[in-house]
Structure formats: C-alpha cells, structure tokens
Amino acid sequence: MMNSATSSERINALHAAHSASLLRFLIRSTHGERQTAEDLAQETMLRAWRHADRLPDDFAGEQRWLFAVARNLVIDLFRARQSRPPETPVVDLNRLSTTVDSTDAAIATQSMVTAFEQLTAAQRDVLIDLHLRGEQPHAVAAKLRIPVGTVKSRAHYAMRALRHAMEAGD
Known part of the structure; x- marks a missing residue:
C-alpha cells in the first residue's frame, strides 16, 4: 500500500493528466449536462484516490481505468433516473397569479x-x-x-x- 504523500502525488498527477479529457467524455455522455458531468468526474477521481494502490502504472492503462469507472457511473445515473419518477421543478409560488381562474x-x-x-x-x-x-x-x-x-x-x-x-x- 502507498503512503499518503505518494498517493496524493499520484492522484494529483492523474488529475492533471486526465481530468480535461475525462470531463469532455462525461459531458458528451450526459448529453451536455455540465454540472452532472462535473459531479461524475469528481466521483471518478474520488474512486481513483480510494484505489490508488490498484491503478495501472501506464498512461493508457490509467485512462482506460478512469473512463471505465466514469462510464459505469453514467450508466448507474441513468438507471437511477429511470427507476424513480422525474424530478418536479421548484415553483416560486410568489410569481403565480393569486386570482382564481374559473368560468x-x-x-x-x-x-x-x-x-x-x-x-x-x-x-x-x-x-x-x-x-x-x-x-x-x-x-x-x-x-x-x-x-x-x-x-x-x-x-x-x-x-x-x-x-x-x-x-x-x-
């Protein structure tokens, strides 16, 4: 197992090398939902940090591992969205008319x-x-x-x- 200083350096290097391409991949995978893509990129890097001792040592291997984790997170997200009802937007009730709309x-x-x-x-x-x-x-x-x-x-x-x-x- 790596010590925390080596682990932090490894994750910083991993982030510097792959974060831009990972974010572009996630934005495309989430159909342009930038905030969701950023959240998924953060979760991907968090999982990389948790499993820093099991990450591949080469650039291509790191990228494959990150993209596989990111892809699985996207799949999980879309499955979760399908299994629950769509979210209802919050409506500012102060902007609604107070008159009764009736015949x-x-x-x-x-x-x-x-x-x-x-x-x-x-x-x-x-x-x-x-x-x-x-x-x-x-x-x-x-x-x-x-x-x-x-x-x-x-x-x-x-x-x-x-x-x-x-x-x-x-």
Whole structure:
C-alpha cells in the first residue's frame, strides 16, 4: 500500500493528466449536462484516490481505468433516473397569479367589460383616472377642465350604472 504523500502525488498527477479529457467524455455522455458531468468526474477521481494502490502504472492503462469507472457511473445515473419518477421543478409560488381562474371569473370579467362599455365616454374617462390611475378628484378635474363636483358626480353615477348592470347580469 502507498503512503499518503505518494498517493496524493499520484492522484494529483492523474488529475492533471486526465481530468480535461475525462470531463469532455462525461459531458458528451450526459448529453451536455455540465454540472452532472462535473459531479461524475469528481466521483471518478474520488474512486481513483480510494484505489490508488490498484491503478495501472501506464498512461493508457490509467485512462482506460478512469473512463471505465466514469462510464459505469453514467450508466448507474441513468438507471437511477429511470427507476424513480422525474424530478418536479421548484415553483416560486410568489410569481403565480393569486386570482382564481374559473368560468365564473371569466363571466364576471366579461360582464364588467360589457357594463363599462355602456357608460358614457365622460364617465369612463373619470373612472379610469380615479380608479385605474389612482388620481385624486382635483387632479382629474384640472386635467379634464371641469369642476371637482362634476368629477365626483360623474364617478357616482358611473359606479351606480356599473352596479345596476352587474346586478342585472346575475
């Protein structure tokens, strides 16, 4: 059995001589999965370190031994993947919509759009500015060049018309 200093030197030399070609082989064998190939290369070198006293002494023999171990690791990996269900990706639940996607929601949305289209243009403009853009009544009044009271009354009558249209739809 080799002492640890000789074993470390041998593994360092083995790594320097074969790691690049081993990694290329593993990337091809894993169909381009670089991270998986790097993990398998590391496992191959770990097994070489564990069995440093049984490694061949010549360059070609070392390479054959490493590639055989790597090939067996790839086969084991693909067999393990086939024997268990595919991994489900982690989904960031914060990015999912919180609205309920249902027929009722679609019908309610269509009813709201239809009711909104029945409003006068002046009522729609006031509601869009107040409720969709979040503007204050005095800013809407200045923008439309009408009194603040007119903005408020248009908004009131527009909301009342929307409510009646939505109640009639139910």
